[in-house]
Amino acid sequence: MKAAVLKAFGSPLVVEEVPDPVIGTGEVIVDVAAAPVLAYADEVFSGARRYLLPPPVIPGCGAIGRVRTVGPDATVLQAGDWVFCDPTVRSRDDARMPDIVLQGWSARGDGGQRLQQYHRHGGFAEQLRVPTENAIRIGPITEAEAGPWCALTTLLVPYGGLLAADLRAGETLLVSGATGHFGSAAVAVGLAMGAACIVAPGRNRAVLADLVRRFGDRIRPVTLTGDEETDRARMRAAAPGPIDCVLDTLPPSVGSPVVRAAVMSVRPGGQVVLMGGVGMLGGDDLALPYPWIMRNDVTVRGKWMYPPDAVARLAGLIRAGLLRLEDYAVAEFPLAAANEAVAHAAGHGGPFRLTVLRPGPA
Template identity: 35%
Template sequence: MKAWMLDQPGQPLVLRDIDTPHARPGAVLVRMEAVPLLSYTRDYLNGALPYAYPPGPFTPGTNGVGTIIETGAGVHHFRAGQRVAVNPYLTSTESVDAPAEILIGLTGISADSGPLLQDFPHGTLREVAEFPAAALVPLDGLDRLSSDQLATLSKFAIPFGGLRRGRLVAGETVAINGATGAFGSAAVLAALAMGASTVLALGRRAGPLESLARMGDGRVVPVVMTGDEGVDSAAIRSAASGGVDLAFDMVGQATSPNSTLAALLSLKRRGRMVLMGSMTVPLPLPYGAMLRNGWELIGHFMYASADYRALVAMVRAGQLSLDAIHVKRFPFDAIEQAIDAAGTLAGLEAAVVTFPHD
């Protein structure tokens, strides 16, 4: 089999012929079919990110879709021939207060994640990949969708997990801060699918916000942010006819807290706010306003396995369509072009690596 390997960060990816592994106990072999690339893949490979890299040489790649070809001893619910999605967010199953966590093919998360990362260092950019059974999500009942379409589930999983953590209820008003980003745009569509009556799409660029609004059948209201906390919070409240039930912050690498604070200040009394962005500066909280209004501020990372299964169920039922994602496909051997493209795409676009079939 062939696999893209990274000997160490800063060195180029190399396509190598390696032995096909066998599934260890509790693990599954997956013949990969489609792998979406993160927008920051180039920076990651260059070693420019403060990540805990797997021990090299290793195969990068986080999410993906493929078909099971072998199951190891102790795997009871998966079978050969079954199509699955790879969920890279892996948590140790040991019953301890703080189990180790990693993102397969990307980084360790917890301080004690080294051994877990060493057990499963390889990601999805290989023809056949071994994963613990706990890292797979069954895709039964989705035969109508191609694997490269299903690879875009990864775009929805993170915001979907955050919206569920925020306890979004059908009929509520939701504000999505950073709505034109890769995950923020998916958050808008996910909130609609979950039954939000109104979704306020917050961002700085009017054009992309208007494009999102056209997809919402009148339920998406664009709000162009100015960077002025007071002006923006007033605009959000006005668009929401008084305030929002749930604010969802998905702004990437923000160097100012103003838009996040504006979204917070737009909440109704006893409203909730979920933080899932990557702001690089502290968030100064209005202590008195938080207290008087009973606001709930929730920090959230990634998603639970149950969230991913619920997401798949919504796609299966037709409640959430993946058709809105524009997929740009690249063959397995054109990895460099795919990585370059991933760094330029935005919003509802995705770069997906596809694998040759026998």
């Protein structure tokens, strides 16, 4: 099969013939129809993000495709089924604290790196081998719809955070980083889950206005000033009542005061979920007052990715028309143009934009 291979950090991807994946027990082989190219892929491939992705490797975080072959433990999946290849691979020998790897993208800890030695290659290829539980049926689609369905890779991340926060219909949500790629997805997912109102802070007035255009008066935009106290007051004033939940999706380039301004706008008894990258590349870490957390009974938790059942649940929101893939502008590239796709993704990121590779039929 053909694949785009990262030979070394800082080097272009090389599209070449590689051996077809070989199925084992508990695995599925998928013919890849489309694979998302994340906006920061160039930072990963250059080594700037210092991800644990030892080259040579076929990268790619998730894919949409059709089942080619199933192993002996599959009781529902059949050849030809359309599936989302979930890159979040969990070890099977510790149900309480499984090691996790993002297949074709990164790993964490010693156990994750050991897992990565086997579940290594991602979706920038004509075929992909995944654990049986990671080939998740999404129902029938056309070949042309494979690209837009790659938005699952983006939408699932904030969905995992909102599930962790136990967001309830009718609650008020604040999305810190609402004008970004994952933050705008959090806005769409939060509305699909029934949020009555979403406070959307950001510096980009055009993107804030676009969120209101897309979703109406359930969006309460807040233009940030850079002053922590002023911005917190503006966020609270924009909400129709107490803010029940804050979800942070800000990238590593943002300073901790911006996060703190949003986090401390939550009501007493509220939920805060941290999913961003602040502090990952240096700079001050997030500091929150102990008395404020304790006396206000605030829950602050981190969340990485999403639970195993999230894919099917999110697909249900899409099938029900509560979450619209049509909101995404999709730019598609053939596998031979993998480097062009990475460059395009870097220059055309942001809200409701999606770059995909099409290793299979267009």
